[in-house]
Amino acid sequence: MEIRDFGDTGLRVPVIGLGTSGTFDVGDDRQDMVDEVVALHFEAGTRVVDTSPMYGRAERTVARAIDSRRGETILATKIWTDSVEEGQAQFEAQLRFYGGRVDIEQVHNLVQTDGHLEWMLREKDSGRIGVIGATHYRAAAFRELEDVMRSGRIECIQVPYNPAEREVEDRILPLAEELGLGVLAMRPFADGSLMRNPPDEGELRALGLTSWSDALLKWCLSDPRIHVAIPATSKQENARSNAAAGDGPWLDDEVRRRVTELAGH
Numbered sequence: 143m144e145i146r147d148f149g150d151t152g153l154r155v156p157v158i159g160l161g162t163s164g165t166f167d168v169g170d171d172r173q174d175m176v177d178e179v180v181a182l183h184f185e186a187g188t189r190v191v192d193t194s195p196m197y198g199r200a201e202r203t204v205a206r207a208i209d210s211r212r213g214e215t216i217l218a219t220k221i222w223t224d225s226v227e228e229g230q231a232q233f234e235a236q237l238r239f240y241g242g243r244v245d246i247e248q249v250h251n252l253v254q255t256d257g258h259l260e261w262m263l264r265e266k267d268s269g270r271i272g273v274i275g276a277t278h279y280r281a282a283a284f285r286e287l288e289d290v291m292r293s294g295r296i297e298c299i300q301v302p303y304n305p306a307e308r309e310v311e312d313r314i315l316p317l318a319e320e321l322g323l324g325v326l327a328m329r330p331f332a333d334g335s336l337m338r339n340p341p342d343e344g345e346l347r348a349l350g351l352t353s354w355s356d357a358l359l360k361w362c363l364s365d366p367r368i369h370v371a372i373p374a375t376s377k378q379e380n381a382r383s384n385a386a387a388g389d390g391p392w393l394d395d396e397v398r399r400r401v402t403e404l405a406g407h
């Protein structure tokens with residue numbers, strides 16, 4: 143799997159990571175599913191796992207699944223609350239889950255950004271946070287995200303990127319590149335909506351692509367300003383195919399344009 147510099151953070155990241163929204167919010171009876179999906183990703187070379195207190199039980203199920211592999215995991219999570227005190231309590235819980243350190247700590251959806259960044263910067267100085275970032279899933283918030291990017295307080299961003307959601311191309315990705323920020327691409331399948339009507343396999347093969355998930359992940363990662371894409375899945379076969387998409391050759395402009403058309407955009 144290809145490995146890229148995560149902006150100027152000093153981290154190097156395999157280009158396929160693993161999202162956990164919805165899929166890993168499960169009870170003890172489904173911990174096996176989480177363990178298997180995580181194991182398949184790690185076997186293929188994945189290291190970044192992205193979660194959040196917003197995702198219910200996912201932070202806990204991830205902690206169990208990566209247990210003996212914590213040292214090789216680049217653990218990304220988020221702080222998601224209006225309250226600074228509650229945010230610090232979320233962080234303390236994460237330290238217990240993840241062996242006393244969070245590798246990538248993000249302000250989720252720009253909620254209480256200033257209040258959280260103040261204490262997160264202190265935690266970075268103390269070594270309990272590796273890299274600080276901010277996320278948002280809606281283009282309407284990108285002006286605000288730009289201001290936070292320019293503030294010098296964050297080193298990475300997490301934004302949506304797929305053929306149906308390309309707004310980051312206008313200003314966010316150029317700015318991230320200019321500032322040397324790491325970029326995680328969320329929603330590479332538009333939360334699964336792009337997977338509902340996959341195109342004919344023969345057409346994909348003619349383009350040198352092995353499957354529709356391969357096409358969409360390669361579409362995303364063919365932009366070198368994206369450092370890691372984080373698809374989420376609850377299925378072993380999907381985990382296998384997603385993790386296998388992390389090697390070039392990447393798509394040229396013509397194939398990328400065709401994949402965009404096949405996605406209906």
Ligand SMILES: NC(=O)c1ccc[n+]([C@@H]2O[C@H](COP(=O)([O-])OP(=O)(O)OC[C@H]3O[C@@H](n4cnc5c(N)ncnc54)[C@H](OP(=O)(O)O)[C@@H]3O)[C@@H](O)[C@H]2O)c1
Binds near residue numbers: 373
């Ligand atoms: N504001 C934020 O910070 C924010 C917002 C959104 C997302 N995120 C992060 O980004 C991650 C990814 O985004 P997402 O979960 O919204 O959407 P996504 O990764 O675009 O899509 C996930 C959906 O696609 C399906 N899927 C995955 N692989 C597949 C395959 N090979 N073939 C067919 N279907 C497949 C999954 O269903 P199966 O389980 O059936 O495979 C799941 O329903 C999240 O999990 C989260 O970590 C962050």
